[in-house]
Amino acid sequence: MGPISANDADSAEAGAVLIALDLFLSTGWKINGYLIVEIGLKMVYNWCLNKDMRPWSLQTTFSDIESKIEQVGSKVFSMAYQKGNEMASTLAVVGSNRGDMFKA
Numbered sequence: 501m502g503p504i505s506a507n508d509a510d511s512a513e514a515g516a517v518l519i520a521l522d523l524f525l526s527t528g529w530k531i532n533g534y535l536i537v538e539i540g541l542k543m544v545y546n547w548c549l550n551k552d553m554r555p556w557s558l559q560t561t562f563s564d565i566e567s568k569i570e571q572v573g574s575k576v577f578s579m580a581y582q583k584g585n586e587m588a589s590t591l592a593v594v595g596s597n598r599g600d601m602f603k604a
Contacts, residue, residue, distance in 0.1 A: 513544040514561050521568035535572050540580040548577045 517537060524535065539545040547554045547562065554562050569575055 510541060510543050510547075510555075511558060511561075513539065513541045514547070514558050514565070517544070517548070518561055518565050518568065521565060521572065525568060525571055531573065534574045534576045536576050536578050538578045538580045542579065545577060545579050 517539060520537065537548070539548065547558070548565070551562070
């Protein structure tokens with residue numbers, strides 16, 4: 501099986517992972533254990549674990565994610581509970597309707 505193309509939700513989720521890592525690194529916090537990265541879409545979760553499955557259209561995003569992860573150190577990718585992500589879903593919908601990107 502080869503790389504799969506990304507849809508808008510997948511691209512947004514991968515971008516959210518990148519922004520979350522960016523925000524974490526900007527705080528300057530140091531961790532003694534693992535940084536847990538919770539991902540809401542199974543496809544993006546699989547892309548984080550398996551480089552061969554990543555779509556070409558998101559190679560730059562995942563290259564940036566990998567660079568940030570190296571700076572963080574130990575990390576664990578986790579699948580989000582399906583019903584527990586209502587706020588993230590709402591923010592994603594609102595964010596997709598905005599013309600510019602912002603960080604909280």
